[in-house]
Amino acid sequence: MSKLLTVSPSPHVHSSESTQKIMLRVVYAMIPAMIWGIYMFGLDAVRIGLLSVLSCLAVEFLIQKYIMKAKPSITDGSALITGVLLAFNVPASLPWWIIIIGAIAAMGVGKLSFGGLGSNVFNPALVGRVFLLISFPVQMTSWPVTRMMEVDAVSAATPLAIIKEGIKNGIPVSQLQRLPNLSDMAIGFNHGSMGEISALLLVLGGLYMLWKKVITWQTPVSIILTVLVVSGIFWVVNPEMYVNPVYHIFTGGLMLGAIFMATDMVTSPMTGKGQLIYGIGIGLITISIRMFGAYPEGISFAILIMNAFVPLINMYIKPKRFGGQ
Amino acid sequence: MLKTFKIGGVHPPENKLSKDKKIEVLPLPKTVFIPVAQHIGAPATPVVKKGDEVKVGQVIAQSSSFVSTNIHSSVSGKVTKVDFSADSSGYPKQGIFITVEGDEWMEGIDRSEDLVKEISVDGPEIVKKIQEAGIVGLGGATFPTHVKLVPPKGMKAEVLLINGVECEPYLTSDHRLMLEKADEIMVGIQLLMKAMGVDKAVIGIENNKPDAIKLLNEKCAAYNGVSVQALKVQYPQGGEKQLINAVTGKEVPSGALPIAVGAVVSNVGTAFAVYEAIQKNKPLFERVVTVTGKGVEKPSNFMVRVGTATSELIEAAGGLPENTGKIISGGPMMGRAIASLDVPVTKGTSGLLLMQKEESKREEIQACIRCSRCTSVCPMGLEPYLLMTLGEKQIFERAENERIMDCIECGSCSYTCPSSRPLLDYIRFGKGKVGAMIRSRKK
Numbered sequence: 001m002s003k004l005l006t007v008s009p010s011p012h013v014h015s016s017e018s019t020q021k022i023m024l025r026v027v028y029a030m031i032p033a034m035i036w037g038i039y040m041f042g043l044d045a046v047r048i049g050l051l052s053v054l055s056c057l058a059v060e061f062l063i064q065k066y067i068m069k070a071k072p073s074i075t076d077g078s079a080l081i082t083g084v085l086l087a088f089n090v091p092a093s094l095p096w097w098i099i100i101i102g103a104i105a106a107m108g109v110g111k112l113s114f115g116g117l118g119s120n121v122f123n124p125a126l127v128g129r130v131f132l133l134i135s136f137p138v139q140m141t142s143w144p145v146t147r148m149m150e151v152d153a154v155s156a157a158t159p160l161a162i163i164k165e166g167i168k169n170g171i172p173v174s175q176l177q178r179l180p181n182l183s184d185m186a187i188g189f190n191h192g193s194m195g196e197i198s199a200l201l202l203v204l205g206g207l208y209m210l211w212k213k214v215i216t217w218q219t220p221v222s223i224i225l226t227v228l229v230v231s232g233i234f235w236v237v238n239p240e241m242y243v244n245p246v247y248h249i250f251t252g253g254l255m256l257g258a259i260f261m262a263t264d265m266v267t268s269p270m271t272g273k274g275q276l277i278y279g280i281g282i283g284l285i286t287i288s289i290r291m292f293g294a295y296p297e298g299i300s301f302a303i304l305i306m307n308a309f310v311p312l313i314n315m316y317i318k319p320k321r322f323g324g325q
Numbered sequence: 326m327l328k329t330f331k332i333g334g335v336h337p338p339e340n341k342l343s344k345d346k347k348i349e350v351l352p353l354p355k356t357v358f359i360p361v362a363q364h365i366g367a368p369a370t371p372v373v374k375k376g377d378e379v380k381v382g383q384v385i386a387q388s389s390s391f392v393s394t395n396i397h398s399s400v401s402g403k404v405t406k407v408d409f410s411a412d413s414s415g416y417p418k419q420g421i422f423i424t425v426e427g428d429e430w431m432e433g434i435d436r437s438e439d440l441v442k443e444i445s446v447d448g449p450e451i452v453k454k455i456q457e458a459g460i461v462g463l464g465g466a467t468f469p470t471h472v473k474l475v476p477p478k479g480m481k482a483e484v485l486l487i488n489g490v491e492c493e494p495y496l497t498s499d500h501r502l503m504l505e506k507a508d509e510i511m512v513g514i515q516l517l518m519k520a521m522g523v524d525k526a527v528i529g530i531e532n533n534k535p536d537a538i539k540l541l542n543e544k545c546a547a548y549n550g551v552s553v554q555a556l557k558v559q560y561p562q563g564g565e566k567q568l569i570n571a572v573t574g575k576e577v578p579s580g581a582l583p584i585a586v587g588a589v590v591s592n593v594g595t596a597f598a599v600y601e602a603i604q605k606n607k608p609l610f611e612r613v614v615t616v617t618g619k620g621v622e623k624p625s626n627f628m629v630r631v632g633t634a635t636s637e638l639i640e641a642a643g644g645l646p647e648n649t650g651k652i653i654s655g656g657p658m659m660g661r662a663i664a665s666l667d668v669p670v671t672k673g674t675s676g677l678l679l680m681q682k683e684e685s686k687r688e689e690i691q692a693c694i695r696c697s698r699c700t701s702v703c704p705m706g707l708e709p710y711l712l713m714t715l716g717e718k719q720i721f722e723r724a725e726n727e728r729i730m731d732c733i734e735c736g737s738c739s740y741t742c743p744s745s746r747p748l749l750d751y752i753r754f755g756k757g758k759v760g761a762m763i764r765s766r767k768k
Contacts, residue, residue, distance in 0.1 A: 006651040006685040007415065007664050009750055011736030013337055013494065013657040013684070017698075017743040019691050076691065118692035118744075270697040270708065314711075321706040321728060322332050322566065323579040 088195020226283025
């Protein structure tokens with residue numbers, strides 16, 4: 001018999017799923033929020049977005065090719081996601097060189113120093129963001145004006161910063177000026193980083209990812225519910241000092257963090273139960289920082305801290321075994 | 326209501342190309358190679374030698390222990406040699422080569438098509454005849470059926486589950502058998518129930534075979550205690566533990582046999598073989614084999630004599646397509662890729678799948694992105710990504726603690742992995758090592 005046959009162990013068929021397809025779905029899910037950011041912040045947002053993506057791709061390529069001497073994997077789509085997420089997490093007015101530093105921190109330190117895709121412990125985009133926040137606190141918290149503001153304004157405050165100021169100075173919530181109303185915040189007439197301002201569009205992206213089975217419900221739902229419940233308890237006890245819990249859900253990076261950052265497959269737990277623990281942890285740390293910490297916003301730190309617990313969670317939280325224990 | 330198993334599972338494209346093709350009797354081959362190990366357990370011992378004349382249905386290799394079984398000649402003719410040749414595993418196995426002369430059957434085998442409904446033997450007699458007739462599980466595992474029917478001390482069978490799931494894509498041999506031999510299968514089920522001493526049997530059939538569900542449901546009306554359970558299409562539902570879980574809701578404990586939850590599972594093909602053995606006095610020497618594949622000219626279901634070479638079946642289905650890259654004995658999820666067309670059909674061969682060149686290569690392996698799909702599809706609730714790493718890094722004690730031996734090798738993890746990682750390859754390696762570790766501990 002002359003015909004040469006392939007012999008390999010089963011299974012002999014493979015689903016049509018691929019890493020690249022999953023990554024692309026995440027990118028699709030980010031498009032609504034991206035368009036909104038560009039609409040609100042104009043060309044600044046385009047500039048930051050492009051710079052961030054290109055720098056992330058370039059850093060990954062250069063490090064893989066010249067330092068790791070490996071085949072560059074920039075086409076798998078993961079660097080693209082990090083680039084977009086990093087841009088989502090900074091003010092659109094950030095100087096160009098700072099975002100490049102952010103990309104180096106995100107890709108170089110956050111991802112490739114661990115060995116690249118799949119090996120990193122911390123969410124790379126958040127490593128970049130927190131690095132920038134600590135290194136360039138002024139630029140990272142100078143929020144650009146949006147098209148919705150009066151023309152003479154030069155800078156704006158995020159709702160969380162306003163609330164934090166209020167707590168610091170003992171001003172009751174009811175007397176806080178300039179706090180946008182809830183529906184404006186939900187839709188995205190709001191100040192903040194370019195990708196975080198529209199809670200609704202982020203939720204839309206999240207629903208798409210749920211439908212496409214890119215993420216599971218456990219992580220985002222447990223984060224949001226924990227924040228809602230804890231801030232709700234404080235609010236019920238003292239509504240003059242603490243804001244309505246719904247504010248917490250719609251402000252800052254909560255939606256962005258809960259839907260797009262905490263759900264990062266590489267850095268979140270493998271089981272549904274583990275994801276619930278992880279999500280509750282993120283929720284608790286976030287709300288603690290927001291209420292009692294030095295920073296107005298806490299979800300980035302919360303996710304990074306819980307990232308560090310993921311290996312431990314995976315070690316102890318096992319899926320339900322067939323046939324019991 | 327449709328039932329299914331509770332943990333994991335995947336749904337690969339079904340591709341049942343041959344589901345409407347009636348079972349055809351394959352013309353007799355010129356020669357056969359009948360391996361003496363066609364079952365799980367000890368190989369049978371050859372009792373014929375070169376030059377012997379044999380008849381169809383004659384014992385040519387004798388069962389060598391309790392977990393073993395007889396091998397019968399599938400043809401009449403002359404034994405040319407008793408020698409080694411590769412079976413579907415790729416390894417040389419001992420077997421008997423026979424040159425076919427005519428088609429002379431052993432006396433006493435009822436070759437008529439008449440249905441014999443009346444059961445005239447008692448339970449122990451049925452078990453004895455099943456053992457003599459060389460019947461093994463025809464779903465693919467080929468475990469000797471008589472062993473299953475005698476529960477270990479202190480255990481009692483409560484229900485007989487008949488496996489008509491056929492969850493492997495492409496395969497249709499069980500489907501066709503249910504449609505064409507429904508009455509015989511029903512009598513076979515009665516025989517198995519009598520042998521086990523149970524009064525309840527459930528036939529599990531996936532919902533992609535509505536004609537079989539309907540037909541067997543109608544037949545069940547005439548028999549007490551037998552019913553059909555329609556099941557949601559979900560691979561690997563044909564796995565013994567998954568089928569038990571789907572039908573009864575019970576979970577067979579880790580490391581235990583189905584009898585631990587009072588169940589015994591038999592394939593529809595096995596039930597048919599039991600009917601033939603007892604009512605027709607015909608030992609197991611032929612079976613239904615699906616020959617299929619996207620490039621196959623005539624996807625077919627054949628009644629094939631054991632020992633027939635793969636090449637004969639492919640010829641009958643329209644010949645070997647030019648761009649065939651891989652030939653699989655069995656289904657695409659759990660079947661074995663064979664290296665040669667000389668590999669014979671054995672009792673466990675449910676199908677031959679011819680895959681085209683472009684389907685035959687695996688995709689490039691990428692880094693694990695910890696998406697947890699493997700964990701969520703694992704029907705045993707294991708963590709394939711972890712077991713793969715433990716296998717790869719040879720950390721076998723930990724692998725044992727993570728229940729690597731529970732793996733049923735269904736391949737759902739490798740199938741679903743977006744990074745095309747060879748999860749099951751490394752898990753199999755790990756299982757081999759852990760299994761050896763456990764055996765050496767027992768000594």
